[in-house]
Amino acid sequence: MIPEQTFFPDPALDRAFGVVMALAQEVWVLRDRMAAMEAQLAERGVLQVEKLNAEPASDERAAEREAFVAHLLQNLLGVQQAKGPR
Amino acid sequence: MSIDGRAFAAGQAFLLSAKTYWTRVLYPAVREEYGKSKDLEGSVLYQYFCWLERHLQRFKYSGRYGLQPYHAQQRERLEKSLASSPAELRDAPEYPEYYTRIDIHQHPGGVWSDPIAGFVYERGARSTTPLAGGRHRDLHDRLTAAALERCPAPSRVLDMGCGFGKSTRPFYEALGSGKVEGIDLSAPCLKLAARDATGAARFRQVDATRTDYPDASFDLVTSTMLLHEMPPAVVEKTLAESARLLKQGGRMVHLDFLPASDGFSRLIHFGHGRRNNEPFMEPLAGMDLAALLERLGFRSVEILPFEEADGTLAPEYRYWRFPWALISAERW
Numbered sequence: 391m392i393p394e395q396t397f398f399p400d401p402a403l404d405r406a407f408g409v410v411m412a413l414a415q416e417v418w419v420l421r422d423r424m425a426a427m428e429a430q431l432a433e434r435g436v437l438q439v440e441k442l443n444a445e446p447a448s449d450e451r452a453a454e455r456e457a458f459v460a461h462l463l464q465n466l467l468g469v470q471q472a473k474g475p476r
Numbered sequence: 477m478s479i480d481g482r483a484f485a486a487g488q489a490f491l492l493s494a495k496t497y498w499t500r501v502l503y504p505a506v507r508e509e510y511g512k513s514k515d516l517e518g519s520v521l522y523q524y525f526c527w528l529e530r531h532l533q534r535f536k537y538s539g540r541y542g543l544q545p546y547h548a549q550q551r552e553r554l555e556k557s558l559a560s561s562p563a564e565l566r567d568a569p570e571y572p573e574y575y576t577r578i579d580i581h582q583h584p585g586g587v588w589s590d591p592i593a594g595f596v597y598e599r600g601a602r603s604t605t606p607l608a609g610g611r612h613r614d615l616h617d618r619l620t621a622a623a624l625e626r627c628p629a630p631s632r633v634l635d636m637g638c639g640f641g642k643s644t645r646p647f648y649e650a651l652g653s654g655k656v657e658g659i660d661l662s663a664p665c666l667k668l669a670a671r672d673a674t675g676a677a678r679f680r681q682v683d684a685t686r687t688d689y690p691d692a693s694f695d696l697v698t699s700t701m702l703l704h705e706m707p708p709a710v711v712e713k714t715l716a717e718s719a720r721l722l723k724q725g726g727r728m729v730h731l732d733f734l735p736a737s738d739g740f741s742r743l744i745h746f747g748h749g750r751r752n753n754e755p756f757m758e759p760l761a762g763m764d765l766a767a768l769l770e771r772l773g774f775r776s777v778e779i780l781p782f783e784e785a786d787g788t789l790a791p792e793y794r795y796w797r798f799p800w801a802l803i804s805a806e807r808w
Binding site: 395 | 531541750
């Protein structure tokens, strides 16, 4: 195994940025697939594109979104979720 | 889990868009920063520039949507498609140490060790220069035009380091069947080249430093992006072999990379060599090719910047590009 080249003062950033780029690539692959699915569904009349694209009349998924955000940001608290050694 | 065609194409398209941004936005910004301080030590922008050059290429070949795993999924079909390729291969090829020690372009296993390497390389080469897009073929057509301008109507042409035949094709299309031969070390690439040429050119597994052709066999000897993959001693042997193979008055035309003499061009180009697993970029730039060619029996030596697409040599051109150079000389 040959160690990978590094470019940042802290090699941790070299690795972490790799994770960021891998996730970004996944996001694009998913967006591409979703757009293709929407196009196919709209073509067959299964999907109403205008309804899908319109601003929702109510906050349809507020609770789910807040749970998602909490899951994401609780990492910043630095607090143990189960008691253990410091 | 296998990757479907849409996901592969989208994953690769993402990488190409990122590389295009790197080419058009990050590179000019790095250049501007260098212009101010003449030093990129500690530049965060330059660190990201280098990281992206290294790792977008890694993602391209080895990542989840990489060329290697995607083609490996189709191994059986791809290998079968080469089964009747007329490439002339050696029974027990020996590969030089410099060729096998490093996986050039970050292509896992290099361009030679896996039977499907030619397909991986061919697909990868389509996006080597992000701004060329569908016009990448222009480069090879332009080289062919430049070579035939210097050596009109050759009766025999040798394309050294022909790979999967991308550089050879415009020659046999321009000159017709039976006049062009391509040689390379890579059996998988030669198989693909010979399959696709459908008899218009001959493709043989021959080391360019010691071919088996008689003296004065060719009117024109060419290579494209070959010399920078070789250590200087091998470059010298390749050019000496070019001299031996050419008829008197014949022409040698190699297209390769030679950076301008300024510090920024050299920093970027030599860094590219390291980051792209091509360690001989810098040694090639350090060779006195003009003196070497004259010593080897050439005259009318030309070492010129090469315009790979319209406008790329204009002073106002700001985007990243390879420092293409045409190295040409007449045998006498």
